[in-house]
Amino acid sequence: MANLLYLLLLLPLVGGLVNALVGMRLSRRLSGGLAVAAVGAAAALCLWLYWLADGQGTRVSLLAWLESADLRVGFGLLFDRLSAPMALMVTAVSTLIHLYALGYMRAEADHARFFALLNLFVFAMLCIVLADNLALLFLGWEGVGFCSYGLIGYWYREPKNADAGKKAFLVTRVGDVFLAVALLWLFASLGTLDIDALNARAGALAPAALTGISLLLLGGAVGKSAQLPLMTWLPDAMAGPTPVSALIHAATMVTAGVYLLCRLFPLVSLSAAGLQAIALVGALTAFYGATCALRQREIKRVLAYSTMSQVGFMFLAVGVGAASGAMFHLLTHAFFKALLFMAAGCVIALAGHENDITRMGGLRRKSPLVFWSFLAGALCLAGVPLTGGFFSKDAILLAAFSRGDAFHWSVYGLGALTALLTALYTFRLVYLVFAGEARGGEHPAGHAGHDQPLPRVMRWTLPPLAALGLAGGLLNLPAGWPMAGLLDGWLGPLGGAEVRASHALELTLMGVATALVLVGWLLARRWYARFRPPAQGGLDRFLLRGWMADRAYAWLWVKPYLAVGWLLHRGVDERLIDGGLDGAARGIGRGGRLVAAWATGRLSSYLTALALGLGAMLAYFLVRQWAGG
């Protein structure tokens, strides 16, 4: 029975391989259907096998992959109380997004490449989620990076898209290096890469080593999850097709960092400094993303920055010791952010392939279904009371506040401010896109198909996600509600420190959160309910360009790198090495010509030389004879 767990990995892998190898020979319907079926079957299987995660969970080990001295790494799966909900979420959301992609990609020529990469992505993501050792996790970690690269640059004929793919790959690689160092360090000091064993034996590490490893793990997580300071790739990653943004850059891959920290939470939590760093990174990124989202003009970039910001909340949760809070927010966020992205894909199609929200407007009448779905996602994102996003965000803020020292209070303050900004930019988005009249809507000609109705499969994948997002709070209601703390109870000790807070405090914070959302909504209504052309001040541009992070990095890293490259190319290679070799060759050539001048080819000069040589020899012998007596 437990061996069926392998099928979870195998199904998407086989689906991806079939599409990669023979996909172009299959019909579009068959290749897409295969991809959907593979992931859908994995989701059904995950649901069916869910009981295996109960208790201590189930471990299965297929074979030893690397075996050398002390290092023993196997293809082992760990299906426990942490990985099971995550795996279920990944497969379920993936299934819906694959279905959506069937409609979205209906006119693309390279459907096989798309579905192959999408399926392989699910495989790699499940590797991360289900791995029982860090080496296998790292394999999946790199796998999702590769698939993400391939899918961001899916329309690679435009250099902009290919560059975005490269950027995502390179920036996340920076984080991967930290993660790899952390793995080596862990293996060097504890002699194992097994996740359970690492968590159990972490206490044996020296405090300094623990802090170092925690920070390195944070570095790895930061790269994958687009947190400060490695966040610049996520907004550009929106160059990929919308299903990719929904699946990889909202629901699953960017949360892999959070999952990694939760997976190793028993280890990470031993280092107070590491936790504080995680909380700080999370809070700052949440704030950074929210401010940037306030002034973005492309609908998908707004959502990208909001993803960054929400993942920041999850980091914050891990940092304040509430791994279950992080997982809770991860799950609800996956639902509503996938929903928002997919609805955004519909919105873009309805607006005639227009990305700019300042040129949309009035879309509510065009498709009420899309509007209501998008609104449901937006309510969750803004944290309107009783939606999933409200409860999960509130749990995080409560956990931060209840730690009760200056650091955590300031982190809470930053989080609360971010919650206000979140409501503001979310409702700005809703107002600009759906309210009022269509602006600038006369679409540029040549966009085939904008008048076609949306495929049914694109529209009808939205309501299930909307339901999941709105009802996501049921997963983990706060204390005092019926069915409270389902996820906390399920995760048990894996969920991190229990939040100790009085009921009154909890209600107060909920009230504060509600008030913040209300203020954000009122401000958004006041500023954006009636369209005004966007301001162009210095601050607006600063936020639009994401705090100039790209330019700062260009000055800090890219330009020095290019300068060093130029120096090595022009200076060292061309001047020093090539010049040295050329000089040596020239010298030898010149010497050769000098010697060659003696070989005149004229018989007479040879004969003269012969005679002179003979004369010289005779003279030598004569002189010797005479001198020697």
Next chain:
Amino acid sequence: MIVPFAHVLVVSAVMFVLGLGAVLLRRNLILILIGVEIMLNGVGLALVGASALWQRADGQVLVVFLMALTAAEVAISLAMVVAMKRRKGSLDADVFRDLRG
């Protein structure tokens, strides 16, 4: 010995130098070959003289060999001269400078 050995050596040296002069100064291939013959004969003369002086046959044997060798050499070189003349239409030694570096 009727002729003093010193005279033999002087004549032989004169012949050698004259031959060398022809080899060095002439441009015509045949004249250069003649110069070579004169040089060889000068050497042969010295050998015969020495043989007569010491009353030993070695020198004369050497000269007989030398003559045979010279005959062969002349046969080959004259054949080559004919071939070269056909090739370039000239006997000037400086025309043949294909080996110039």
